Amino acid sequence: MRKLLAISRKELNVFFHSPIPYISIGIFGLIIGYIFNAFLAKYLIVQRQQMMFGGAMGGGGLSIHVLLQATFQNIHFFLMLTIPFLTMRSIAEERANQTAALLFTVPLRVSQILGGKFLSLMAVMLLYIAYTAFVPIFCFVYSTPDLSMVLYSYVGLICLAMAYVSLGIFCSTLTKNQMLAGVLAFVFCISFFLFGVLTRDSTHIVAQVFNYLSVTGHVQNFFKGVFSLKDVMYFVSFSFFWLFLSHQMLEGQGWR
Amino acid sequence: MIELEHVYKRFGERFAVKDVTLKVPTGQVVGFLGPNGAGKSTTMKMITGLISPTEGQIRVCGRDIFDYPMETKEVVGFLPETPPLYLDMLVTDYLKFVGEIRGVSAKTLRSRVDHVISHCQLDEVRHRLIGNLSKGYKQRVGIAQALIHDPQVIVLDEPTIGLDPAQILEIRQLMRSFSKVRTVILSTHIMQEVTAVCDRVVIINEGQIVADRLLGQTQEHADSKDFMLDVVNWDKDPVSLVKGLSMVTQVFRRDPAGTELFVKLNGAMTDIYPLVEACKERGVIVRSVRPTSLNIEDFYLSVISGQEHAKEMVQ
Incomplete structure (x- = not known):
């Protein structure tokens, strides 16, 4: 465990010595802020119209939850765009800089290396996710959203980060080239996102399998305020699967 | 102690290392x-567990590196050809990190870091980013990294490459200071380095050990059998004439343009006189005789250029 933490600390040390985190967190916050602002404006207009026409518009009215859901969905989307850029260097850079020779000649297990990398990336992701807290805080100040729904949404975001980070680490084990690793991770993430979107309304068995494999449906439940262990299990096994494949990739020696 | 037994490494069709058997006892410094491309780095990578041999056994401190990968990696310090440095880290942070993953206990970590920093003369740069250091300093950080856990076995792949002459001397001094309880393997292109630092030289060519020779005291002893004969009548092909004599083990012309013949007497001979007599009988006129030693450069060149010689020279 001490060695695993040493790897994590080293990763964070290297990461925060580069300008990447400061720039990317800034841009990430800016985009989320802009989107929330746009949604909020729309939400306020719709709400005013509802007040003017009473129930005449039909439907049960637009609640603050719809606003939150829409925002969280967009946070999901931008996390998906950000994570490949953070994970792409994790293994690929070690190989390109030949520091992998150090990691594989010291008494370290591959699982410790991967665990350390995963942990450090999750720590960074928590920072990103925590940064979005201004959205629910704002809502709590001006309205009364359901606390459990907000909390579950955050569980969902953390699960998402876990899934995409492990997928990104796997892509980084495939090549020495960081850019390629990033693009690969991006393609993978987008695919797992789109599978769900494209197959949402189909009842065909193949479509349903893809829909189940996709992250979209599972995370949607969290955003709706539905917490089920099944969805948590999905994300945990998703991460384990990619980390396991990464482990096998690194254990094999063809690349050394 | 390091033991290699019939080690092979194949990359595709090509054997990078072919049937290498080598035993390095504790306390020896082997060069x-x-x-280039002879298989030195590949052999070192196999000893340190970075890559595994296609065939054969490797033992470090008596333990097989497959059966005990963690235990053997704990006692080995390795400097690869390219020093494995994180350019975005400070020197002390980096050494602390390497200490931690090499299993140095939390209590002794700080003193070990200080120790290697002063040993490798890194005091001036300890709080600087590794990426901003000169090549010589980077190399020394690489060496410090390999020593942080006070290893019993030290493997250094071209440790003095990229250093200026003064730094080379410092690093050699450092390598000589490794106490006698450690086993050291280093690779180099520089001949003088071998004579300056090593107890033993192993010459590798095309993946095979072509020569293995002890240096130092043993060398002086062995060299008392080596003589240079200044021969007058070269028209009579003295090389083949002298080669036929039972008292010599090796004969060759050191410099094709010169008039001197290198002769190594066999172990039983203690005097040069019978040789001169024998030469005279065969019609080879010897003008003068002087004791000599094959310096490491001659040795290397004679081995690499004519490997048939080498077989005779392997002790």
């Missing part, structure tokens, strides 16, 4: 010498 790997050989042209």
Whole structure:
């Protein structure tokens, strides 16, 4: 465990010595802020119209939850765009800089290396996710959203980060080239996102399998305020699967 | 102690290392010498567990590196050809990190870091980013990294490459200071380095050990059998004439343009006189005789250029 933490600390040390985190967190916050602002404006207009026409518009009215859901969905989307850029260097850079020779000649297990990398990336992701807290805080100040729904949404975001980070680490084990690793991770993430979107309304068995494999449906439940262990299990096994494949990739020696 | 037994490494069709058997006892400093692509680095990578051999056994401190990968990696310090440095880290942070993953206990970590920093003369740069250091300093950080856990076995792949002459001397001094309880393997292109630092030289060519020779005291002893004969009548092909004599083990012309013949007497001979007599009988006129030693450069060149010689020279 001490060695695993040493790897994590080293990763964070290297990461925060580069300008990447400061720039990317800034841009990430800016985009989320802009989107929330746009949604909020729309939400306020719709709400005013509802007040003017009473129930005449039909439907049960637009609640603050719809606003939150829409925002969280967009946070999901931008996390998906950000994570490949953070994970792409994790293994690929070690190989390109030949520091992998150090990691594989010291008494370290591959699982410790991967665990350390995963942990450090999750720590960074928590920072990103925590940064979005201004959205629910704002809502709590001006309205009364359901606390459990907000909390579950955050569980969902953390699960998402876990899934995409492990997928990104796997892509980084495939090549020495960081850019390629990033693009690969991006393609993978987008695919797992789109599978769900494209197959949402189909009842065909193949479509349903893809829909189940996709992250979209599972995370949607969290955003709706539905917490089920099944969805948590999905994300945990998703991460384990990619980390396991990464482990096998690194254990094999063809690349050394 | 390091033991290699019939080690092979194949990359695709090509054997990078072919049937290498080598035993390095504790306390010995061994220099790997050989042209580029001879298999020096591959052998070192196998000893340190970075890559595994296609065939054969490797034991470090008596333990097989497959059966005990963690235990053997704990006692080995390795400097690869390219020092494995994180350019975005401070020197002390980096050494602390390497200490932690090499299993140095939390209590002794700080003193070990201080120790290697002063040993490798890194005091001036300890709080600087590794990426901003000169090549010589980077190399020394690489060496410090390999020593942080006070290893019993030290493997250094071209440790003095990229250093200026003064730094080379410092690093050699450092390597000589490794106490006698450690086993050291280093590879180099520089001949003088071998004579300056090593107890033993192993010459590798095309993946095979072509020569293995002890240096130092043993060398002086062995060299008392080596003589240079200044021969007058070269028209009579003295090389083949002298080669036929039972009292010599090796004869060759050191410099094709010169008039001197290198002769190594066999072990039983204690005097040069019978040789001169025998030469005279065969019609080879010897003008003068002087004791000599094959310096490491001659040795290397004679081995690499004519490997048939080498077989005779392997002790």
